[in-house]
Amino acid sequence: MKGKFLKELEVITKISQRIQKQEELRDALQEMLIMAKDAYNIGNGIVLINEDGKLKTLAIVGYPEGVFDLTFDIKSGQGIIGFSAKKRKTIVVSDVAKNPHYILGIPDTKSEVAVPIIIKRKIIGVLNFESPEKNAFKKTDVKNAQALAAVIGFMILNFKTQKKLEKVVKRLEMLTKATTRLNNTVRLSNTLSAIVKVIKDYFEYKYFDIMLKDDKGDLVPIKTSKDFPINVIKNFKANINRGEGLTGTAAKLGEIVCVNDVAKDKRYIPAIKDIRSEIVIPIKVQGELIGVLDIEDPELNRFKRDDIKILSVLAIEIGIAIQNASLYEKTKELATTDELTGLANYRSFRDYLDREVKRAERYQKSFSLVMFDIDYFKQYNDQNGHDQGNVVLKRIGKILLYNNRSVDLPARFGGEEFVTILPETSKRGALAYAERIRKVVEKTKFKGESRQPNGRLTVSGGVAEFPKDGNTSAKIIKAVDTACYEAKDSGRNQIRGFNELH
Structure with missing residues (x-):
């Protein structure tokens, strides 16, 4: 008797050692069932796992394919398997034909044993064996099945702990990478x-x-x-x-x-x-x-x-x-932005202009630069106050913002002077743009403009084209400034192109 017990214990130990080498739970359970079937000759085997109150097949041996695609409801004690889980005890059936809980699986099944797998008082699954012989499961077979169920329980617990740790590590790695990526x-x-x-x-x-x-x-x-x-x-x-x-x-x-x-x-x-x-x-x-x-x-x-x-x-x-x-x-x-007008500031304008010069040189393209100067702005400020002068600057800034393409860059050059860079635009096109802006400003009503020399607030403008009128940033700025000065010197409220002067 003692020798038989030691032999059975040795089988359990071997099964435990073998399945510990498996990395996936399903593979481990599958190998365990195969070894148990060979060692004990106790019929077809199946391991079912509890998922939200339903027992679902995880590993199976000896059954025809598709037989146990079923699920067993624990609460209602469905089948001998579900009944075992509900009662939380081993169920041994010597003749399934006489058991009201039996659900037909394969026609030649005569006896069945179902052992609940319990961890920390929770039903986590059921180990079930069936045999084509009546009274097939003796006390020794039942004890072996119970021992295997205990091994499965510890194995599932170990796998869950391991997977949980792996999941925690993976998530920590993810958070570290995510934080690094976001902070970069x-x-x-x-x-x-x-x-x-x-x-x-x-x-x-x-x-x-x-x-x-x-x-x-x-x-x-x-x-x-x-x-x-x-x-x-x-x-x-x-x-x-x-x-x-x-x-x-x-x-x-x-x-x-x-x-x-x-x-x-x-x-x-x-x-x-x-x-x-x-x-x-x-x-x-x-x-x-x-x-x-x-x-x-x-x-x-x-x-x-x-x-x-x-x-x-x-x-x-x-x-x-x-x-x-x-x-x-x-x-x-x-x-990079002028706080008062919302336009690009002088620094941003110079950076953009330098890039546009390099781009135009590389691709042999031209671009135009337009400068506007508010006529008699000092006089307007003296008569209406600096706060109202700021209102004028803001409104002209908006006029420039709303009357250009997405590739153009309107900027505040300084004081009452504004500039606009017009990429891939000829002087003729730039003159038309500048004239359009001049007319919009002329038609816009400004508070206190009636006291201006012309009876309204206006702007003068100059236009220069790269590289004809200047082949560097400094030269094109000097050219457009010269053209703008000429427009003011010629009576204001007008636009002049640089080439008209030479």
Whole structure:
């Protein structure tokens, strides 16, 4: 008797040692069943795992293919397998034909033994054997099956612990890489693109988007949204104060909103047909909401506890990255923009002009430079005050902004002087542009302009073309300044081209 026990113990030990070498749980269980069948000759075997109250096949040996594609409900005690899990005890059936719980699997089954796999008082699965003989499972066979179930339980626990650790390590690596990538970008557009790439690289969600809060209190999608239909992104807005949709609700509450079945949530606003789950995570900077991270997926119950944790940390990093990028953009804007008019400042103008000179030289192209000077501006300031003079400068700045192409660069040259760089534009085209601006200014009503010498506020302008009128930045500036001076000297409120003087 003692020798038999030692032999059985040796078999269990060998099985345990062999399956520990397997890297995948399914492979380990499959090998265990094969070894058990050969060692004990106890019939066909199957291991089922508990998934949300349903027992599903994970490993199987000896059965025809497709026989156990079934699931067994634990709560209702479905089948001998489900009944064993419900009662949390081993069920031995000597003749399945006489057992009311038996569900026909294969016709020649006569007896069955089902052993629940329990870890920390929780049913995590069932080990089941069937035999074509009645009374096939003796006490020794049942004990062996129970011993195997215990081994399987520890094995599943080890695998879960290992996988959990691997998952934690992987997520920590992901966060480290994500943080590094986000911190290495300073431009806002690059930052938003980097964020989308991080989520795309490390998660497999169907749709996701970053929505930023605008000045009106609406959440507006950004252009880097992943896979959202264009019409959805283009037309979507969610008002925060009214808590519109799941995105608006999360923003209003300042809390994560996770819905694993949107069909059952009245707050959900349908936008895409196949969506089943959605999670919205507020993005905050120093406690203030700046936007939300919105993720949607066609799978029910898509977002697990670990997903929510990692996405919450990522949302914090996103907030910091957006703040840093916004500060950079603001600082850069202040360094390159005239604070009063919103036009490019002198430094930015010179940088752009130098680049345009190099580009024109390289591709043998021409461009034109236009300069405007407000007529009798000192007199206007003296009569109306500097505050009103600033209003005039702002309005002329807007006129220049609204009357140029995207490739043109209007800038404040200094004081009451303005310039515009017109790439790939001939002098003739530049003269037409300058004349159009002159007429717009002339027709614009300015407070106190009736006291100006001409009865209204006007501008004079000069035009020069590169490289005809100057083949360096300094020379083209000198040429356009000369032309502008000539326009003023000839009576003001007119445009002159540099070549007209020579």
